[in-house]
Amino acid sequence: MRDPRSHGFYRYFAFELLSALILLNVPMWFRDALSARQLVSWSLGVASIGLAIEGFRLLRLIGKPVRTGVRSTNLPFENTSTLVTVGAYRFIRHPMYTSLLALVWCAYLKNPLSMGSVVLALGASGFLIATAFAEERENLQHFGAGYAAYLERTRRFVPFLW
Numbered sequence: 001m002r003d004p005r006s007h008g009f010y011r012y013f014a015f016e017l018l019s020a021l022i023l024l025n026v027p028m029w030f031r032d033a034l035s036a037r038q039l040v041s042w043s044l045g046v047a048s049i050g051l052a053i054e055g056f057r058l059l060r061l062i063g064k065p066v067r068t069g070v071r072s073t074n075l076p077f078e079n080t081s082t083l084v085t086v087g088a089y090r091f092i093r094h095p096m097y098t099s100l101l102a103l104v105w106c107a108y109l110k111n112p113l114s115m116g117s118v119v120l121a122l123g124a125s126g127f128l129i130a131t132a133f134a135e136e137r138e139n140l141q142h143f144g145a146g147y148a149a150y151l152e153r154t155r156r157f158v159p160f161l162w
Contacts, residue, residue: 007135014127021120025110041109044102051099091159
């Protein structure tokens with residue numbers, strides 16, 4: 001929270017807004033469970049879970065997180081010693097933020113006509129995008145030319161598009 005340039009700063013607000021969005025829409029979560037809107041929402045939820053599992057797995061397995069003696073804004077699994085460029089990371093730089101974006105829009109679709117849902121979904125998405133930009137700056141400093149080359153050949157959130 002002390003460093004607005006850190007990705008953790010933006011991620012904190014993204015999580016807060018996502019939590020509020022989920023809590024706001026809990027009463028609508030299972031209403032009309034087989035409607036087209038709900039099926040799209042459920043699909044985004046499943047994609048969110050799959051990307052999160054794959055992202056965590058690859059960071060742990062390939063990234064080889066290390067303990068650091070200095071106080072860091074990173075969560076322990078983020079302190080990778082190796083740049084991960086396989087699996088989901090082969091196509092997108094931020095599978096876990098993409099996972100959270102999918103969860104945001106999954107929760108939004110539970111009650112899309114609510115002004116609160118619109119505001120919270122847009123806010124959470126904006127903070128997740130800001131988180132990705134901040135983390136890319138940090139990764140450029142940490143991994144250097146290797147990460148710069150990785151930026152050139154991958155997309156931020158959606159393979160081949162964005």
